[in-house]
Every structure is written in structure tokens, then in C-alpha cells.
Amino acid sequence: YEAFIAIIIWAIVVALTRYVSLGTILGALAVPVMTIIFHNEIHYLLFSFLGAAFVIYKHHSNISRLLKGNERKIGKD
Numbered sequence: 448y449e450a451f452i453a454i455i456i457w458a459i460v461v462a463l464t465r466y467v468s469l470g471t472i473l474g475a476l477a478v479p480v481m482t483i484i485f486h487n488e489i490h491y492l493l494f495s496f497l498g499a500a501f502v503i504y505k506h507h508s509n510i511s512r513l514l515k516g517n518e519r520k521i522g523k524d
Contacts, residue, residue, distance in 0.1 A: 449481040449495065465520035468509035475502035 453474035460470035475498065482495040503510070512518040 448485050449478045452481050453477050461521065465522060466513065466518055467521060468506055468518060469513060472503060472506050472510065475499045 456477045457470040457474035460473050461467055464470070479492065479495040479499050482491050486492070509518060
């Protein structure tokens with residue numbers, strides 16, 4: 448369920464904002480939340496939080512550009 452919901456969130460965010468990085472970050476953040484809702488088992492929670500943290504860490508430059516308003520959108524050069 449978590450991955451499916453994350454993909455839906457990603458698609459909606461990208462469709463509305465045209466920021467792939469924002470969709471990826473929000474989709475990754477949704478996974479631990481959905482894990483709490485659907486599983487609530489410590490090993491699933493740990494794995495989902497570590498995965499979300501890794502995605503956010505890898506997107507730190509994108510987050511900086513998003514906050515500055517400099518992130519590129521799909522279809523824009």
C-alpha cells in the first residue's frame with residue numbers, strides 16, 4: 448500500500464506543480480506515515496524512516512533550490 452500511495456502522491460504533486468523533486472520528497476515522506484497507519488511494526492517503521500531520510504538527504508540541493516525558487520520544472524528550460 449505504501450508504495451502505491453507514494454506513487455499517487457508523487458504523480459499528483461508533479462501534475463500540480465511540475466516539480467519532480469518535490470513530488471519525490473513528498474512521496475518519500477508519505478511512506479513512513481502510511482507505514483504507521485498500515486503496519487505499525489518497528490522493523491517496517493525503521494526501514495521506512497531510513498528510506499525517507501535517505502531520499503531527503505539525496506535531495507538536499509533540490510530542497511535548497513525549491514526554497515530559493517530556482518528549481519527547474521518539467522517542460523521549462
